[in-house]
Amino acid sequence: MPYRPTHALLLLIGFALALAACSRIDLAYRNLDRLVPWSLDDYLDMNREQKQLLDERLKAHLAWHCKTQLPGYLDWLDRVRLMVANDAVTDDALRQRTAEARQAIGRVAEQITPSASELLRGMSDAQVAEMRRAFHQDIEQRQKAYVETPLPEQIENRAKRMRKRLEPWLGELNADQRQRVMSWSQALGDQNRQWIANRAHWQQQLVLVMDQRATPSFEPRLAQLLQRKESLWTPEYRLAFQNSEQQARSLVVDLVRQSSPAQRQFLQQRLGKVRADFSELKCLKSP
Template sequence: MSRRLAPLRPLLIMSAFLLLAACSRLDLAYRNLDLIIPWWIDDYVSLDASQRNWLEPRLQKHLAWHCSTQLPEYVAWLEQSLELSRRRQLSPADLRGQFGQVRGAIRRIAVEITPTVQDLAESLTPRQMGELYVALDERDAELREEHVEPPLKQQIEERAQRMRERVEDWFGPLRSSQRARIDAWARGQGDYNRIWAENREAWQQELRRTLYGRHTADFPRRVTALLQQPEDFWTPAYRQAYRASEAALAELLADLFNSADATQRNALRARIREMVADLKGLACYPG
């Protein structure tokens, strides 16, 4: 997982991290979020002692809220996924419903942390703002070098490899026909990397304009919109590509599941049950 995530949205990744990532020790990672999140922030801006002292109790409050109210939702999501995995066949529509629940989880976190993000942003000094902008530019350059500048053929090959690794973490070894299906999906995504990078940079430009006016009366409204309705700032190209990409992913996962043999389906169910046990075993989990 990349070290440099957007500094003003560090808690937003928790939902996707818990619901989608194939972490071998989910419980260990979650227990250390109070250390990991400040580390991510430090990758972009160095907070002074007073800012750190101010942030710490708010971070603990957010984490307590997340554990007591959101983890049961994730367990319910996983248990629903387990029920789906017992079907003989899945449709893309079944999986798109699951995707929608992930988006809802991310949005709930955005709403929870917005006041803290607003107050932290208002406390940034001009020096810290400069540090933030330099870090954003450096990270954008790294992402473009890694994901956009290579020839399209290489991008597609790397995209397919990443997906094969993710799927194998859930299903175990894939058959040649399943690997070929992933390869076809990767080709179908085409120039998605460039569209994604341009959209990310467009959102950041709006972030910069919003932070420049962080001491104006309109700042709370603008930062709330950036965090809670990021899709309102998508580029037209990304809006179209995102819809197509989500539909293609649902079709891919449905095809992979429907082609899975008994061993692969058992591996999938065992992986889901392992994640449920990890979450329920956390000390902060309700009950």
């Protein structure tokens, strides 16, 4: 699915945000193959053979990811920690770290595309119809939650969500930092509208591809959806995304600049804990 740039940039203060629902990184990572199907179940009801195929492929991809990708994440975390320690959190540095994170996401997308193609090609017409209905419901729910509320409420809610994401990494925000988060949220305006419209556009493209799953064009078109989704963005969302990335980098730079020595120490400790948890994963040590 299309991702919001703010979420991607928050990787800069810890890869553990991707596993924020779990208190122990090692436990969450070992069970990703069980957690991922829940997201698919939101959109379609898989039969037993499909669930078995998904489970097998997820286990294989998770093993690949741990052996080949996690070592690079450890190096990436070291660069983030050094950036904070050297008071070098700048716009250019954030651009580089974000580009590295995006490259890592791209490698995962390339790796899983053949499995996704095999799984989706085997979907029945009834399952595709179910997916279409689920997508429609998904957009309706997001419209109600993020767009139909008055803009001032959207801005306040967005600021609250950001403060909630930041405080586990920086501790309690001071008054200047809370105000900076609010100004960041205000600068994004009604970007929720562009984000959801782009999400709906991506879903519509996937449904169109699914209608062609028996043709030779299916795999390359699915690969574009999974690996090069930026090429399918709406013009409005492309502009909103660029603005959102710029605003997010500026926010991170200012929050670190406004942080106290205790907050920076807290951040370093949390980043160190994340690195230690990942480095202790058994899959990295097994033959």
